[in-house]
Amino acid sequence: MSDVDRPIAGSPAGNIYDLGYRHYEGKRHGRWYSAWALYVDSLRGIWGFGRPMSAKAAPFILAGLYAFAALIQLAFSSAFSQAVRTEGTTAGLFTYGNYFNRLWIFVLLFCVAQAPEVVCRDQRYRVLTLYFTRALGRVDYALVRLASLASALLIVLLVPMIVLFIGDVLMGADMFVAAADELPKALPAIPADLLVASGMAAISLGLSAYSPRRAYAAIGLLAYFLLMEAVPSIIYSVGAEAGWTWSDKLALTTPITGLDAATNWFFGVPLNPSYPVTLGSDAYVVASVLGVLVFATVLVSRYRRISA
Amino acid sequence: MALIEASGLTKHYGQVKALEKLDLAVEPGIIGLVGANGAGKSTLLKILLGLLPPTSGRVSVLGMDAVTQARDIRQVVGYMPEHDCLPPDVGATEFVTHMARVSGLSRTAARERTAEVLRHVGLYEERYRQIGGYSTGMKQRVKLAQALVHDPMLLLLDEPTNGLDPTGRDEMLDLIKRTGSDFGISVVMASHLLGEIEQVCGYLLAIDAGHLLQSAPISTFTQRTAVLAVEVEEGADLLAEVLARRGFKTRQDATRVLLALEDEALYDAIRDSVADLGLALVRIQQERGRLEDIFREAAPIAGGVQ
Numbered sequence: 091m092s093d094v095d096r097p098i099a100g101s102p103a104g105n106i107y108d109l110g111y112r113h114y115e116g117k118r119h120g121r122w123y124s125a126w127a128l129y130v131d132s133l134r135g136i137w138g139f140g141r142p143m144s145a146k147a148a149p150f151i152l153a154g155l156y157a158f159a160a161l162i163q164l165a166f167s168s169a170f171s172q173a174v175r176t177e178g179t180t181a182g183l184f185t186y187g188n189y190f191n192r193l194w195i196f197v198l199l200f201c202v203a204q205a206p207e208v209v210c211r212d213q214r215y216r217v218l219t220l221y222f223t224r225a226l227g228r229v230d231y232a233l234v235r236l237a238s239l240a241s242a243l244l245i246v247l248l249v250p251m252i253v254l255f256i257g258d259v260l261m262g263a264d265m266f267v268a269a270a271d272e273l274p275k276a277l278p279a280i281p282a283d284l285l286v287a288s289g290m291a292a293i294s295l296g297l298s299a300y301s302p303r304r305a306y307a308a309i310g311l312l313a314y315f316l317l318m319e320a321v322p323s324i325i326y327s328v329g330a331e332a333g334w335t336w337s338d339k340l341a342l343t344t345p346i347t348g349l350d351a352a353t354n355w356f357f358g359v360p361l362n363p364s365y366p367v368t369l370g371s372d373a374y375v376v377a378s379v380l381g382v383l384v385f386a387t388v389l390v391s392r393y394r395r396i397s398a
Numbered sequence: 399m400a401l402i403e404a405s406g407l408t409k410h411y412g413q414v415k416a417l418e419k420l421d422l423a424v425e426p427g428i429i430g431l432v433g434a435n436g437a438g439k440s441t442l443l444k445i446l447l448g449l450l451p452p453t454s455g456r457v458s459v460l461g462m463d464a465v466t467q468a469r470d471i472r473q474v475v476g477y478m479p480e481h482d483c484l485p486p487d488v489g490a491t492e493f494v495t496h497m498a499r500v501s502g503l504s505r506t507a508a509r510e511r512t513a514e515v516l517r518h519v520g521l522y523e524e525r526y527r528q529i530g531g532y533s534t535g536m537k538q539r540v541k542l543a544q545a546l547v548h549d550p551m552l553l554l555l556d557e558p559t560n561g562l563d564p565t566g567r568d569e570m571l572d573l574i575k576r577t578g579s580d581f582g583i584s585v586v587m588a589s590h591l592l593g594e595i596e597q598v599c600g601y602l603l604a605i606d607a608g609h610l611l612q613s614a615p616i617s618t619f620t621q622r623t624a625v626l627a628v629e630v631e632e633g634a635d636l637l638a639e640v641l642a643r644r645g646f647k648t649r650q651d652a653t654r655v656l657l658a659l660e661d662e663a664l665y666d667a668i669r670d671s672v673a674d675l676g677l678a679l680v681r682i683q684q685e686r687g688r689l690e691d692i693f694r695e696a697a698p699i700a701g702g703v704q
Contacts (some may be wrong), residue, residue, distance in 0.1 A: 142528070
């Protein structure tokens with residue numbers, strides 16, 4: 091054995107490959123790249139990638155449950171006649187326009203489970219300091235987090251739409267003709283679901299950001315969404331009896347009903363008769379967009395003030 | 399280019415005066431920022447990062463204004479906060495890579511730098527495990543790694559040895575020293591322990607209740623009280639006596655004779671005296687004066703610096 095092979099006394103074995111500290115000479119990207127890096131990480135985090143298996147359970151199960159009905163319909167689609175499928179709603183089948191209306195609870199649970207994850211973790215473990223001491227600004231941080239949750243929700247919402255579309259195309263006598271027929275009906279799902287995803291994400295993060303504790307944020311979210319569904323409809327019902335002229339406007343403040351009614355505008359279908367008939371679906375679109383802006387402002391103002 | 403320059407830097411939180419008219423001009427190197435708890439160390443670091451706006455006064459870091467060019471400063475500065483700042487549910491590699499990307503490094507560069515930096519701070523097999531299961535020492539290493547991963551020009555460390563056991567403390571200090579001397583990265587290290595500053599830093603900034611107490615190279619403190627310790631096997635008392643007769647200031651400490659090193663002739667005197675007395679000389683060692691002693695006589699710090 092030569093002297094060279096013998097480990098030098100006092101130097102740990104790990105140092106054999108130690109080339110010493112090397113400076114980084116490469117390109118340093120700026121603010122937008124930082125924002126993009128956070129967006130990607132945030133989206134991965136929502137779906138539990140790079141986290142333990144248990145973190146993947148909630149998002150995938152909830153997204154799966156939301157898409158489940160569409161899959162069942164796809165599985166049995168051969169049993170339906172063309173006539174039944176075109177009737178859609180009346181036959182009790184799912185269409186692009188009524189899917190969220192019936193199964194929104196899973197989307198809400200997805201928000202309750204994952205929105206606190208997006209904003210509470212960094213506050214509770216004080217990771218925010220590390221972000222704010224980099225090129226990323228406070229407002230950038232808030233908006234990137236919002237965009238990532240909205241994107242995750244958009245995925246959740248669009249998967250069953252795609253499944254429904256596949257089902258309809260496969261059942262057509264000629265697939266190309268069927269696709270051409272179905273596409274105009276399916277495409278409004280994209281802007282409609284974008285609005286729903288933005289709305290749910292803005293409300294969820296705007297509220298969650300005020301609690302560093304996940305559990306409190308989740309309870310707060312659930313309370314807000316469910317109570318804001320119930321309370322305006324009570325007042326509206328009372329108002330309808332008493333002949334109040336203003337009470338129907340309250341329907342615009344319901345988060346889920348409001349967003350669902352707004353989607354009707356994109357699909358060009360009539361409003362659900364249980365909603366105030368005095369309002370058109372365009373009013374709900376305006377209210378939903380305003381809602382997104384209000385809650386995004388609430389979220390941003392939280393991060394403007396939060397101490398790092 | 400000066401590392402940090404400040405003039406009339408003042409920060410008030412309502413009635414509380416955290417920093418009061420601070421004037422600084424610090425050159426690159428390893429700088430110790432010392433002061434009792436609540437003296438304004440963390441506030442100063444946060445102002446340097448542009449996280450807090452100063453109430454009045456001007457401050458620049460690496461020639462950039464901390465208020466108007468905060469974003470540019472943060473690109474080239476690494477910060478290790480005093481408090482915990484790591485999410486528990488990801489591995490060190492995953493987290494540090496992410497932080498590297500947020501600092502503007504491309505995906506490949508981020509991976510390479512993460513692997514290198516984690517090795518430098520001494521995290522090996524455990525780097526894929528979740529941070530939640532790490533010891534305090536390992537967490538401190540990850541915190542340092544995320545501050546170093548984008549190869550900053552300046553590293554701001556707030557109480558980097560917080561919560562570490564004596565071994566971990568020494569390892570962390572050694573790491574900081576290497577970062578400053580071998581990697582060529584300037585370091586500002588805030589601590590309330592003078593001993594740590596003495597061990598690592600070349601320059602000392604002392605603040606107390608928001609006022610600047612001292613700003614000078616550490617050597618100016620230690621030179622003033624350079625002490626030569628002469629250790630002999632026996633007969634230290636004789637040696638002390640002989641040297642005292644020759645006109646040197648001596649003090650005996652068990653088998654050692656401590657001498658004030660004021661004159662080069664001392665070395666010859668020691669040699670001659672030891673030879674004349676026929677003593678067994680063990681070692682002659684120059685001791686640095688204890689910084690805290692000097693500190694206490696120079697300016698007593700209210701609140702008690704340890």
